[in-house]
Amino acid sequence: MSDPTTNAPADTADSTASQHTAGAFDIRNIIGALLGLYGVILTLAGLLGAHEPEKTGGVNANLWTGLVLAAAAAVFLVWARLKPIVVPAHVEPAQEDATRPGPRRHPGGH
Amino acid sequence: MSRLAPLVPAVQPLIDANWLDYLLVGLYFAFVLGIGFLARRSVSDSIDFFLSGRSLPAWVTGLAFISANLGAVEIMGMSANGAEIGLPTVHYFWVGAIPAMLFLGVVMMPFYYGSKVRSVPEFMFRRFGTGAHLVNAISFALAQLLIAGVNLYLLSSIVHALLGWPLWVALLVAAAIVLSYITLGGLSAAIYNEVLQFFVIVASLLPLTLIGLHRVGGYGGLKEKITSFAGSAPGGAKVAPAGQQLESWPGQALSGFGSGFLSVVGIVFGLGFVLSFGYWTTNFVEVQRAMASKSISAARKTPIIGAFPKMFVPFIVILPGMVSAVLVKEMVDLKGGGHPAGGASGQGVKYNDALLLLMRDVLPNGLLGLAIAGLLAAFMAGMAANISAFNTVFSYDLWQRYIRKDHSDDYYLRIGRLATVAATVIAIFTASIASSFSNVMDYLQTLFGFFNAPLFATFILGMFWKRMTPTAGWVGLASGTLSAVAVAFLSEDAFGSASRGVIPLSGQGASFVAASTAFVVDIVVSYAVSLATAPKPAAELKGLVYSETPREDLVDPEEAALPWFQRTLPLAGIALVMVLVLNFAF
Numbered sequence: 001m002s003d004p005t006t007n008a009p010a011d012t013a014d015s016t017a018s019q020h021t022a023g024a025f026d027i028r029n030i031i032g033a034l035l036g037l038y039g040v041i042l043t044l045a046g047l048l049g050a051h052e053p054e055k056t057g058g059v060n061a062n063l064w065t066g067l068v069l070a071a072a073a074a075v076f077l078v079w080a081r082l083k084p085i086v087v088p089a090h091v092e093p094a095q096e097d098a099t100r101p102g103p104r105r106h107p108g109g110h
Numbered sequence: 111m112s113r114l115a116p117l118v119p120a121v122q123p124l125i126d127a128n129w130l131d132y133l134l135v136g137l138y139f140a141f142v143l144g145i146g147f148l149a150r151r152s153v154s155d156s157i158d159f160f161l162s163g164r165s166l167p168a169w170v171t172g173l174a175f176i177s178a179n180l181g182a183v184e185i186m187g188m189s190a191n192g193a194e195i196g197l198p199t200v201h202y203f204w205v206g207a208i209p210a211m212l213f214l215g216v217v218m219m220p221f222y223y224g225s226k227v228r229s230v231p232e233f234m235f236r237r238f239g240t241g242a243h244l245v246n247a248i249s250f251a252l253a254q255l256l257i258a259g260v261n262l263y264l265l266s267s268i269v270h271a272l273l274g275w276p277l278w279v280a281l282l283v284a285a286a287i288v289l290s291y292i293t294l295g296g297l298s299a300a301i302y303n304e305v306l307q308f309f310v311i312v313a314s315l316l317p318l319t320l321i322g323l324h325r326v327g328g329y330g331g332l333k334e335k336i337t338s339f340a341g342s343a344p345g346g347a348k349v350a351p352a353g354q355q356l357e358s359w360p361g362q363a364l365s366g367f368g369s370g371f372l373s374v375v376g377i378v379f380g381l382g383f384v385l386s387f388g389y390w391t392t393n394f395v396e397v398q399r400a401m402a403s404k405s406i407s408a409a410r411k412t413p414i415i416g417a418f419p420k421m422f423v424p425f426i427v428i429l430p431g432m433v434s435a436v437l438v439k440e441m442v443d444l445k446g447g448g449h450p451a452g453g454a455s456g457q458g459v460k461y462n463d464a465l466l467l468l469m470r471d472v473l474p475n476g477l478l479g480l481a482i483a484g485l486l487a488a489f490m491a492g493m494a495a496n497i498s499a500f501n502t503v504f505s506y507d508l509w510q511r512y513i514r515k516d517h518s519d520d521y522y523l524r525i526g527r528l529a530t531v532a533a534t535v536i537a538i539f540t541a542s543i544a545s546s547f548s549n550v551m552d553y554l555q556t557l558f559g560f561f562n563a564p565l566f567a568t569f570i571l572g573m574f575w576k577r578m579t580p581t582a583g584w585v586g587l588a589s590g591t592l593s594a595v596a597v598a599f600l601s602e603d604a605f606g607s608a609s610r611g612v613i614p615l616s617g618q619g620a621s622f623v624a625a626s627t628a629f630v631v632d633i634v635v636s637y638a639v640s641l642a643t644a645p646k647p648a649a650e651l652k653g654l655v656y657s658e659t660p661r662e663d664l665v666d667p668e669e670a671a672l673p674w675f676q677r678t679l680p681l682a683g684i685a686l687v688m689v690l691v692l693n694f695a696f
Contacts, residue, residue: 027170027302027305027306030141030145030302030306031305031306031309033141034137034138034141034306034309034310035309035313037137038134038137038313038480041130041133041134041137041476042476042477042480045130045475045476046476049130049474049475049476050474050475051474052474052475055321055471055472055473055474056321056324056325056472056473056474057321057324057325057472059321059324061317061321061473061474061477062474062476062477064317065313065317065477065480069313072309072313
């Protein structure tokens with residue numbers, strides 16, 4: 001927090017040996033997975049299930065929402081694949097504050 | 111809550127959900143808990159989770175910033191307002207949120223970030239010392255408990271509507287769900303869940319809005335229906351004229367003022383300035399999201415980027431409420447002055463049911479499940495945010511600072527857990543208070559008036575006037591809050607039946623006046639007390655007061671190298687222009 005340059009991706013680019021991507025922890029993959037599952041389920045419900053046109057005014061709402069959600073999920077997954085988040089090898093620990101010390105890790109812990 | 115309902119589900123479920131809907135709801139819970147488990151495991155064997163959190167791009171922190179606020183209170187309360195008074199409800203977004211979010215990013219964030227405090231009460235402590243810190247920390251903790259209760263009440267009303275359980279059973283079960291969600295997910299998973307929640311909410315409310323509009327014949331059809339409804343409604347129903355429901359300004363239907371000019375002044379000063387600046391710039395839950403980002407530039411941009419999605423939220427929240435009021439039989443009946451039976455509370459349909467009833471009428475099974483998941487997501491996130499903010503302030507700002515100073519981390523962790531359980535129990539009681547208010551928004555605005563309006567006055571004076579003294583800090587806060595309480599008691603209905611009715615104001619108008627009074631009283635009292643007491647030495651005010659802080663501490667040297675659309679001020683300018691255009695268009 002004190003020095004903005006230490007966390008900048010540009011600086012960590014030289015130390016490629018120890019860095020890796022966030023992978024499954026990337027929020028875009030999590031969003032993509034949930035929206036994708038919703039999209040598939042709703043699309044199937046729209047194709048196979050009861051249509052209920054009297055509620056929606058004639059539109060197959062499940063089908064259309066399902067398709068849009070699947071497309072949105074694809075965008076998130078592709079985006080995460082094209083520009084992965086790179087985890088820097090070293091990050092400074094949280095700062096201590098004299099007026100209110102932050103929680104410390106256990107000695108012997110990680 | 112006054113009488114005990116039978117344990118066996120006696121009420122017919124409001125919504126006819128089937129296995130498909132439960133599957134979609136279950137899937138959401140699986141993801142939320144899954145994030146919690148991942149976060150938990152990562153603590154011991156890897157720090158990837160937290161690192162990817164720390165290097166999150168600005169769009170994620172911006173979304174988390176508004177997501178923390180896009181709780182069920184907002185969704186249900188705003189759609190309720192949309193159903194009751196129509197388009198003027200947009201002022202809660204375009205006047206009551208965006209300008210304050212931009213102000214937070216442009217003006218105030220450098221002080222929060224630059225002074226390296228980790229909570230808003232801590233800034234109070236550094237600037238004004240113990241008195242103001244105590245007043246702020248205690249009133250913030252109390253407000254979080256009360257708002258958590260409102261969130262819990264809305265959550266239980268959904269469970270009640272969905273499963274047909276008696277309200278008090280739903281209340282207890284919902285509280286247990288939230289408690290396990292917080293203990294399992296913890297603070298570390300909060301930001302991920304908030305971003306996920308945002309997308310689930312949009313995915314559920316957007317189809318609801320589009321299908322609803324399709325059913326009434328588009329926006330043109332909605333206008334016609336509202337116009338003919340307002341024309342034919344019985345006089346006793348007090349339905350606002352169609353012109354007031356379909357134009358955002360002057361918003362008399364919202365403020366309750368007779369004169370259009372006073373209404374504009376009330377909305378701009380009361381809602382737009384005092385209430386909203388008080389809320390957005392001093393609320394620890396919101397500010398903390400931005401304070402945690404990696405540079406002063408990212409911190410400033412967080413609320414500004416959040417402003418862009420925020421200005422379009424009313425379209426998926428208020429429009430469904432307006433559609434509901436002309437399409438759903440019970441809502442039409444209610445707005446026409448009737449008292450239809452049923453509703454989420456089981457004690458008659460209320461405006462808060464607008465969204466649920468519209469879901470029942472227009473969503474097929476499948477989409478219905480998605481919508482329920484979205485609402486539950488909003489409830490849980492809202493309440494979890496309140497309770498975890500309460501935790502932090504209670505354990506560190508109150509317990510550690512004033513009661514038990516030098517204990518181990520495990521000790522404070524345990525205190526935090528106990529505080530979580532206690533807060534949940536207290537929220538159950540506040541939930542029963544909330545259920546006696548007809549419009550949850552009134553209740554919330556009243557609370558914000560008490561806690562946030564004087565807070566903003568003290569902050570802004572303290573940041574820009576170095577002469578302001580520690581004594582003035584707490585005396586101003588206390589007298590501002592008390593004056594708001596006094597106005598609320600003297601109004602017609604700000605405190606429900608407890609109000610005395612001496613001042614002829616009701617509804618939102620009373621909240622605006624109470625908040626404005628608190629603001630003015632705080633400024634005047636702070637000024638007077640400052641002149642009579644001793645200020646802090648100037649050396650202690652560096653980073654806390656504008657005139658004592660070097661200019662280079664308030665800006666990010668890296669920012670000049672960024673392209674213009676990634677810089678703070680141009681982004682804020684674009685947001686301001688867009689929100690002005692929206693104000694003129696509607």
